Amino acid sequence: MRKVCFTIPPEVHLLDINGPAHIFYEAKESGVAMALHFVSLDHHTEIKTSAGLYFNRLEFFESIELQAGDIVFIPGLDYHLISDKNFVKLIRPFLNWVTEQYQKGVHICSICTGSFILAETGILNGQTATTHWKYFERFFEKFPKINLLKDRLFVSSKNVHSSAGVASGIDLSLYLLEQFYGTKLAVDIAKEVVIYFRRSASDPQLSVFLQYRNHLDHRIHNAQDYLINHLKEAPTAEDLADHVHMSKRNLTRLFKKTCGITIGGYLEKIRVEKAIALLAKKNKVDFVALQCGLKSTNQLRTILKKHQDVLPTEITPLSK
Template sequence: MRKIIFVIPPKVHLLDINGPAHIFYEAKEYGADVELQFISLNNKTEIESSAGLYFNQLVTFNQIELQENDVLFIPGFEFSLISNKTFLESIQPFLDWVTTQYHKGVHICSVCTGSFILAETGLLNQKIATTHWKYFDQFSKKFPYVVLAKDRLFTSSKNIHSSAGVSSGIDLSLFLIEQFFGTKFALDIAKEAVVYFRRSTSDPQLSIFLQYRNHLDQRIHNAQDYLMHNLSKAPTAEELANQVHMSKRNLTRLFKKTVGITIGKYLEKLRVEKAISLLSEGNKVDFVAKQIGFKSPNQVRFILKKHQDILPTEISSLDK
């Protein structure tokens, strides 16, 4: 059984903790062999959140025994505490404990300003991490040896994971569930949790969202959304640029820099996923061609042949 441990610090931000906790709760309901526990980083068993809601019957951190591949979440909480020297000195035993868990092979995750606490351990030095955009300057100044990613919803580096805050903790949780239990399982959990981009278990955009949407550039998100919703229209780069009020040259450059692949490659992945979904539902190839912006069924066959390794067995034959 994999333990999923949630730290409840004083003045914790509710969504930072409740979002990831609910995702893993749903995973457990779907059959994942996980156990959720909630702990304090001091000797208090009752903690008041930043919104005034209380957590009680917490277990003190040093009463928990973790093993390799267990997961520890450190959520964000009020910055006045995070930047308080006396408070930080008081939780030094907890910081030492976190370091020990990491060396055991435990996955250490931060949400929002929880990255400040994680950075206090020194585990983030020379690693990529992120935090809430509001605190970029403070983080960079205090932790100059951490590579701060300012354009990412979450990061992952050698069992150290960080997320920008609030709903991105949910994105990180889904990412971890995908790593542990597979993409199909993650899609099911997202659907159950009614995460907005998880519209169905067969929605072709879902895995692409997980792979290429963990950035914070709204213009590029808008471009990706437009491509997803207008596949049948086969939008050109010029049309896409007009939609997001950018020049074609600037969009092409920024898309590659932000997403990591070109617009053309991203569009191809969208088409492949959509084609697989439609064919799995029993649609004919000529219908699929129109839905993904192709003029002939042969174009569908050609693009799927390039991605033969990911085709489900039920659509390996395209003679429809």
């Protein structure tokens, strides 16, 4: 039974907490063994949100016993509180508790300005993190020991995770579900809550999106969308550069810098995922090769052979 603990600070931002909470609620409804807890940072059982809505009947954080693999979410709240030294001093027991949970192997997740609370614990020192774009400079000035990434929807470093804010907390939640329970569950939950992943309806695989769509550069998102939507046409780097109005050299450099993978490497992974999806539906191998923008079934088998570690059992023989 995995415990997922949602902390409710004063003036919490509603979607920061409700978005992830609903994702894990849907996972629980689908049969995953987990318990959801909603806790306050002090002994108050009722908290007013930034929108004026109240949470009540909250548990006190110290009453929750967690173990390795459990999850704690720290949502965003109004900045005037996290910049108040008295407030930070007041929640010091909670900060110490978060540190203890982290040391036990609990996954600690911040959303939006919740990263400031997480940073106050010290566990982010020497690690990478992100926060809401509006507070980059303030975060960097206050926490210079943290490697702040400015172009990420969310960042995972060991068992501590941070997200840019609001909807990215949902992205992070789906990512965690995939890590813990597999891609199928994450895809099913995404469908249940009608999440659009910047992908076409015919190519809904989640893993490549999570690995290489975790950035905010719209030009590269545009390039990735083009590759996915024109896979059958076997687009070249020149085609891609023309589409996003960049030189081939600049696009190649920026793509690798932003995604951590070359255009060719990304295209190959898309082909593998597309092939797996089509083969699982019992399509003929020559049809699959064509849909993946390949000239022959031999090319398809060569690519699948390079990625045997991710192939389902029933598809593996095709790579022999």
